[in-house]
Each structure stands twice: as C-alpha cells, then as structure tokens.
Amino acid sequence: MTPTHTDLHDLTVAELASQLRARKVSAVETAQHFLARAHAAKDSGAFLDLSDDVTLAQARAADARLASGTAGALEGVPVAHKDIFVTRDFVSTAGSKMLAGYRSPFDATVVSRLADAGVVTLGKLNCDEFAMGSANENSAFGPVKNPWDVTRTPGGSSGGSAAAVAARLTPAATGTDTGGSIRQPASFCGITGIKPTYGRASRYGMVAFASSLDQAGPMARTAQDCALLLSAMCGPDPDRDSTSLDVPAEDFTRQLGDSIDGLRIGVPAEFFGEGLADDVRAAVDAALAQYQALGAKLVPISLPRTELSIPVYYIIAPAEASSNLSRFDGVKFGHRAHHYTDLNDMYRQTRAEGFGDEVKRRIMIGTYVLSHGYYDAYYLQAQKIRRMIADDFQQAFKQCDVIAGPVAPTVAWALGGHGNDPLADYLADIFTLPASLAGLPGMSLPVGFGAGHMPVGMQLIGNHLSESRLLNAAHCFQQATDWHTAQPPVRA
Ligand code: GLN
Numbered sequence: 001m002t003p004t005h006t007d008l009h010d011l012t013v014a015e016l017a018s019q020l021r022a023r024k025v026s027a028v029e030t031a032q033h034f035l036a037r038a039h040a041a042k043d044s045g046a047f048l049d050l051s052d053d054v055t056l057a058q059a060r061a062a063d064a065r066l067a068s069g070t071a072g073a074l075e076g077v078p079v080a081h082k083d084i085f086v087t088r089d090f091v092s093t094a095g096s097k098m099l100a101g102y103r104s105p106f107d108a109t110v111v112s113r114l115a116d117a118g119v120v121t122l123g124k125l126n127c128d129e130f131a132m133g134s135a136n137e138n139s140a141f142g143p144v145k146n147p148w149d150v151t152r153t154p155g156g157s158s159g160g161s162a163a164a165v166a167a168r169l170t171p172a173a174t175g176t177d178t179g180g181s182i183r184q185p186a187s188f189c190g191i192t193g194i195k196p197t198y199g200r201a202s203r204y205g206m207v208a209f210a211s212s213l214d215q216a217g218p219m220a221r222t223a224q225d226c227a228l229l230l231s232a233m234c235g236p237d238p239d240r241d242s243t244s245l246d247v248p249a250e251d252f253t254r255q256l257g258d259s260i261d262g263l264r265i266g267v268p269a270e271f272f273g274e275g276l277a278d279d280v281r282a283a284v285d286a287a288l289a290q291y292q293a294l295g296a297k298l299v300p301i302s303l304p305r306t307e308l309s310i311p312v313y314y315i316i317a318p319a320e321a322s323s324n325l326s327r328f329d330g331v332k333f334g335h336r337a338h339h340y341t342d343l344n345d346m347y348r349q350t351r352a353e354g355f356g357d358e359v360k361r362r363i364m365i366g367t368y369v370l371s372h373g374y375y376d377a378y379y380l381q382a383q384k385i386r387r388m389i390a391d392d393f394q395q396a397f398k399q400c401d402v403i404a405g406p407v408a409p410t411v412a413w414a415l416g417g418h419g420n421d422p423l424a425d426y427l428a429d430i431f432t433l434p435a436s437l438a439g440l441p442g443m444s445l446p447v448g449f450g451a452g453h454m455p456v457g458m459q460l461i462g463n464h465l466s467e468s469r470l471l472n473a474a475h476c477f478q479q480a481t482d483w484h485t486a487q488p489p490v491r492a
Contacts, residue, residue, distance in 0.1 A: 009033065011171070012222050026059075030076055030120075034170055035050065044167060044169070045160070048126050048160070049091045062075050073118065076120060078121075080125050081111055081121065082161050082175050084131050085108040085111050085176075092207070096355070097353070099334040108206055109240060110201055110202060114229070114233060125158075126142075127181075130321070130359055133157045135415070136153060136154055146163060146189060146454075148453070149454060153412050153415050154189050155412060161182075162219060174216060177432075178215075178317060179313050182444070186219055187407035187446075187459075188412035190483070192221060193220075193444050194226045196230060196441050197464045198213070198215055198440075199215075199243050201217065202235075209324065217230065223472075223474035224253065226252075227253040252467055259476075260476045262295060264399065264401045264402075265291055266301035267299065268303040268403060270306035271431055287448065290447075291473075310427060312385045313429070313433045315365075315382040318366035330346050335354040389438055393461075401462075402462050406431050406457075407431060407444045409427075409428055410450075435459075435461045440462065442470075445484065447481075449486075
C-alpha cells in the first residue's frame with residue numbers, strides 16, 4: 001500500500017527504504033514530511049540545526065539516483081546526526097558554547113559513509129557538551145525532553161538522538177557511546193541502539209571526548225534498522241583513524257532471522273544487585289523469560305569488577321578528555337574571549353567562557369590524575385583494572401555467547417532530578433561502563449515499562465566483532481514481542 005503523507009513517520013527504516021526504492025514515495029516528499037515534524041517539535045529541544053535547503057537538495061539528488069537505478073541501500077532515508085559529528089553543511093557544536101556556530105570544512109567519516117549509502121541528512125541533534133553526561137542537561141543549548149514524559153530526561157549524552165527517534169521526528173539517528181551514551185538514552189526513550197566493537201566505526205570527524213572509548217553507532221526503532229545503518233557506517237579508515245579496525249565492512253543484517261535456539265545468555269549476578277530498581281528488574285526478568293521461551297539458555301555468570309568500572313572510567317575518560325580538549329584554545333577552533341590582557345589570559349578567558357561546569361570538572365580531574373606524583377596512583381592503577389575488567393569478560397564468554405542485563409539502574413529520572421550532584425549521574429552508568437572499558441559491542445532494546453509508564457531497556461553485550469549475533473538476538477526478541485512498536489504520548 002502506498003503510504004499517505006501522514007503516516008510516513010510510522011515506517012521503519014527498512015520499510016521506508018523499500019517504499020523509496022519502489023518509487024511509492026519520493027525522497028523529497030519524505031524529507032519534507034520529516035522536516036515539517038522536526039520544525040513543529042522545536043520545544044522538544046532535540047534538534048540544534050535544521051537546514052531545509054541542504055536537506056531538500058540532498059533529497060533531490062537521492063531521487064535522481066533512484067530514478068537512474070544507481071541508488072544506495074538507504075537511498076532517500078532521512079537520518080539526523082548527533083551534533084558530535086562534524087558536518088560541512090550544518091553547524092557542528094558538540095553541545096558546547098565553545099563551538100557555537102562552528103562550520104567544519106569536512107564531514108565525519110560516519111556521515112560521509114551514510115551519505116554514500118544514500119542517506120539524506122535531516123539535521124543535527126542535541127547532546128551533552130562534548131558527550132559528557134547522562135541526562136543531556138550538560139548541553140550549552142538547553143536540555144531535551146523525553147517524549148514519554150516531558151518532565152523527564154531522555155538520557156544522555158545522545159539525548160537528542162533518542163528523543164527524536166522515539167517521537168518519530170526522524171526514522172533513525174546517529175549517536176556516540178563512550179560510557180553508555182547510545183545504550184542509556186535508547187533505554188530511557190524506548191528505542192533500539194547499538195555501540196559496535198571499539199574500532200568498527202571510524203572516529204574521524206567525531207569531536208573527541210575519550211579517544212580509547214569513543215564509538216559511533218546507530219539509534220532507531222528496531223534491531224533490523226540498526227543493522228542496516230551499522231552496515232553503512234562501519235569499515236576500516238586507516239588513513240584517518242589509526243584505531244579503526246582492519247576488518248572489512250560487514251552486512252550486519254546477514255544473521256537476522258537465524259534461530260536463537262540454544263543461545264547461551266550469561267546473566268551477571270553483579271548486574272542484578274541492590275542498586276537495581278524493582279521496576280527495571282521486573283521488566284528485564286520478563287525479557288529473560290521470553291528469551292528462554294525462544295529457546296535460549298540462561299547461564300549465571302560473574303563480572304566481579306563491575307563496581308570498579310565507575311572509578312576506573314571516571315579516571316580514564318577525564319584524563320583523555322583533558323588532553324583532547326586542550327585544542328580549544330581560542331586560536332584553532334570556535335570561541336575566543338573578547339576581553340583579555342595577554343596570550344595566557346586569552347586562553348584562560350576563552351576556556352572559562354566557552355566550557356560548561358561539567359567539562360571544566362572533567363578537565364580538572366583529568367589533569368590531576370595525569371599529573372606527576374598522582375599518575376601512578378590513579379591513572380596507571382585505572383589502566384591495570386581496565387585490563388582486568390576486560391579479562392573478566394573473556395572468562396565469562398567461555399560460558400556464554402552473549403551477556404544480558406539492565407542498561408541503567410532506573411527508568412529516566414526527572415529533568416533537574418540529580419540537581420548539582422554529578423556523582424548521582426556517574427553512579428547510574430554502572431551497567432554500561434564495563435563493556436565500554438573492554439571495547440565490546442553492546443546494545444539496548446526496549447523490553448517493557450516501569451514506574452510512570454517509562455520505557456525500560458535491556459542490554460545485550462557480545463564479544464568483540466559479534467554485532468551480527470547481538471543484532472539477531474535483539475531481532476528475534478522483537479519478532480516475538482511488540483515493546484519496540486509502542487508510541488510515546490508526545491508526538492509532533
Ligand atoms: N555518562 C557517561 C559520561 O558522562 C558516558 C557518556 C558517553 O558515553 N559519551 O561520561
């Protein structure tokens with residue numbers, strides 16, 4: 001059936017791509033439809049930049065390729081990018097006043113790979129400043145509202161991405177995950193998101209936070225859509241990202257539909273301890289029971305250093321951030337203070353004005369743990385424990401194929417709910433940090449609702465390069481359940 005103009009936003013990426021290929025709808029019509037929704041939803045805070053001219057020009061080019069039979073796999077599908085990816089045709093701020101109005105001379109590799117697959121860029125999405133945060137409240141451009149309850153956070157740092165996908169303002173979005181920033185907002189907004197193995201997606205053009213942890217990934221409504229997008233996003237980029245893995249781009253849809261009969265799902269005791277809220281526990285338990293009904297076997301496992309992932313991450317990530325952010329000096333990029341006395345004062349004023357509180361806090365922690373006299377006690381220790389955390393996963397994967405647990409200890413909290421207590425945010429990262437520190441792929445899929453009818457996500461973690469298996473495990477669950485089709489009350 002030909003979609004009417006009004007229900008285009010209910011189509012998944014897979015459905016939309018096939019409608020476009022069949023020429024039942026044009027890329028221009030599709031772009032106009034989503035642009036109208038994005039403009040109408042200004043109050044959500046999800047979008048930081050829209051440029052109808054640019055988007056429509058890309059859509060016209062997509063229509064020409066669709067007409068000439070040279071279309072890419074995702075030709076004409078609109079995707080919006082987290083503002084941490086630099087883009088030539090849109091402003092790129094990374095959620096920071098430091099980069100307000102900044103225009104990059106090039107596109108991030110992830111952005112250009114998606115464009116090569118035919119994706120039309122819908123705009124740029126709000127995020128925590130330099131991706132530091134768990135609630136999107138550290139953005140210099142204001143918070144984002146969770147479409148399930150506008151008084152609550154959508155999660156962070158990819159809060160704009162998650163909220164926009166959940167409210168159907170875009171069929172899909174890109175996100176980045178350093179310590180949970182794809183998985184946690186996906187969970188809070190009831191959508192699906194995957195962070196691939198470290199090195200799968202190029203970091204070129206992703207404004208750097210913590211380079212040994214940062215990874216790009218897709219956020220969409222279904223695992224199938226994530227698989228389609230991830231296939232376009234990944235692949236080696238040796239000339240531009242020295243940590244990009246030398247593994248060929250893969251078709252991550254290829255295992256979708258394989259039986260999961262006999263799949264061994266490891267259930268780490270440490271993910272189900274005291275700090276886990278009852279509503280989240282109940283939804284995740286029910287999802288595990290559903291997996292058993294699909295033929296999977298639950299295997300009790302232990303990830304004994306789970307708790308240590310918090311201090312380890314909050315030493316390593318700020319250490320790397322303090323180094324990465326030294327480039328924002330008022331000379332090379334973005335903001336420069338207007339009033340200063342000499343060069344040092346210019347640096348000081350520029351950084352005092354341009355960075356927000358959380359970013360300054362991380363720079364201070366980072367420079368402290370790297371400083372002479374403290375390096376061994378903090379940074380070096382953290383690196384050693386990071387290795388042990390990675391080893392714990394390898395022990396676990398001797399007994400199981402994938403690991404399942406909650407994404408976050410609670411459902412989305414109220415905007416402003418953590419007040420001025422950064423530690424409350426840090427502690428809520430406990431279940432996403434271990435996979436990040438180990439460089440493992442992890443994803444979140446919606447598995448129910450908790451208190452206040454807020455979405456609950458379940459996390460699946462796989463061994464290195466096992467994205468196809470993870471995506472299939474999520475896909476099989478989504479074939480058997482309909483949590484991923486639930487619609488939030490707030491829609492444009
Ligand atoms: N919440 C974590 C932090 O604030 C993770 C952020 C991320 O993954 N970018 O650092």
